[in-house]
Amino acid sequence: MRQKLARVLGGVAIGALVFSGAACKADSGDDAGGGSKAACDLKIGFFGPLTGDAAGLGIHMRNGTKLAIDQYNKDNADCKVNLEEYDSQGDPAKAPALAQKAAGDSKVVGVVGPAFSGESEVADPIFDEAGLPIITPSATRPSLSTKGWKIFHRGVGNDTSQGPAAGRYIKDVLKADKVYVVDDQSAYGAGLVDEVKKVLGAVAGEDKIQVKQTNFSAVVTKIQSSGANVLFFGGYYTEAGLLLKQLKGAGWKGTMVAGDGVNDANFIKVAGQQVAEGTILTCPCAPATAAKGSFVTDYKAAFDNAEPGTYADVSYDITKIMLAGIKDGKGTRADLLSFIKSYDKTGDATGVAYKFESTGELDPAQVIVWAFKVNAGKVVPDIEIPKS
Numbered sequence: 001m002r003q004k005l006a007r008v009l010g011g012v013a014i015g016a017l018v019f020s021g022a023a024c025k026a027d028s029g030d031d032a033g034g035g036s037k038a039a040c041d042l043k044i045g046f047f048g049p050l051t052g053d054a055a056g057l058g059i060h061m062r063n064g065t066k067l068a069i070d071q072y073n074k075d076n077a078d079c080k081v082n083l084e085e086y087d088s089q090g091d092p093a094k095a096p097a098l099a100q101k102a103a104g105d106s107k108v109v110g111v112v113g114p115a116f117s118g119e120s121e122v123a124d125p126i127f128d129e130a131g132l133p134i135i136t137p138s139a140t141r142p143s144l145s146t147k148g149w150k151i152f153h154r155g156v157g158n159d160t161s162q163g164p165a166a167g168r169y170i171k172d173v174l175k176a177d178k179v180y181v182v183d184d185q186s187a188y189g190a191g192l193v194d195e196v197k198k199v200l201g202a203v204a205g206e207d208k209i210q211v212k213q214t215n216f217s218a219v220v221t222k223i224q225s226s227g228a229n230v231l232f233f234g235g236y237y238t239e240a241g242l243l244l245k246q247l248k249g250a251g252w253k254g255t256m257v258a259g260d261g262v263n264d265a266n267f268i269k270v271a272g273q274q275v276a277e278g279t280i281l282t283c284p285c286a287p288a289t290a291a292k293g294s295f296v297t298d299y300k301a302a303f304d305n306a307e308p309g310t311y312a313d314v315s316y317d318i319t320k321i322m323l324a325g326i327k328d329g330k331g332t333r334a335d336l337l338s339f340i341k342s343y344d345k346t347g348d349a350t351g352v353a354y355k356f357e358s359t360g361e362l363d364p365a366q367v368i369v370w371a372f373k374v375n376a377g378k379v380v381p382d383i384e385i386p387k388s
Helices: 055-075 095-103 116-132 144-145 158-175 189-201 217-226 235-248 266-271 295-302 312-327 333-341
Strands: 042-048 082-085 108-112 177-184 205-208 230-232 255-258 280-283 342-344 354-355 370-375 379-385
Touching: 042 095, 042 116, 042 312, 042 342, 055 082, 055 295, 082 095, 082 370, 095 108, 095 116, 108 266, 108 312, 108 333, 116 189, 158 189, 158 230, 158 255, 158 280, 158 370, 177 189, 177 217, 177 333, 189 205, 189 230, 205 217, 217 235, 217 255, 230 235, 235 266, 266 379, 295 312, 312 333, 312 354
Parallel strands: 042 082, 042 108, 177 205, 177 230, 230 255, 255 280
Antiparallel strands: 280 370, 342 354, 370 379
16 A cells, blocks of 8 residues: 655645555455455544543544444454544644644545534645545534535534524523623634524624633623623533623523533533523534434443433544445545545434535535523433424
């Protein structure tokens, strides 16, 4: 097996790989010749936070990817695929170097991720230049699909689905008359709030915080003064938990609604069970704990009886798309990219028909949004939010 790697030295750009993998014959298989056409000795990368403040979200996604690869390797012991982890900590500043590392490894033929929108904005151009196909299980900023990146695919609905759905839940289910909105100024958080406001119209007030901020006294005062009975927060679970804890501590009696960046059990740990109770969390996904087939049982068996968290099932299914391509002999990045673009099958865990449009988005008919609720110390399914 040979790999030829072209690099552009002295800059951050990485040239396209001439060969990004190699196909080899396994000793067993189900093709007519008694062998397998599967590509061997290749890697699939996972790109997302595995440590840091947002690790709770990334670990579930990585676990879904790892489960799919482990099951594949059990069935293809003589032609395995390796998992390569790129721990971004959810930090856009760390993403370019990690993307260059992945792009420079000729054995990496596909990447599950990046997990977050901010890191996607700076990593995806590097992947695109290297021709390295990606499928993100969770980066929902709508503009990611408008950049012209040929390698980009998204395994869930974007925030033009999630944001309006959250807005409809606030209006139709909570029937809130005054809503305050806050975002963390991240690509994800700010974009999600923009979409929610389109449905809500006039709001009682709005403010911005910063990622890693811990003192929210100023925004707490503004929310209380506004008379809002609902707060919509665009951001991630650490800041959301701290903000709500301080808000409730000041006597606020309203309900927080937040998006998928907060939809994790760690939000309850940060806020405290009593404070978090009743919080509504949306996600452009169905409950992973109600996934189809044997996914939940297999996940719990593999990860110390842990319940699968947000996007674990999505990561599992999109990893299996890449593995199906490798099994079919797509041993180069270019071949795997073509395979992904033409893919049209239903995921084993999610039940979603994965068929990507020319922009890399899922067919809108397959996009769903659920509301979850914190109840008795757990994030549990509430309702699937109607599309209109």
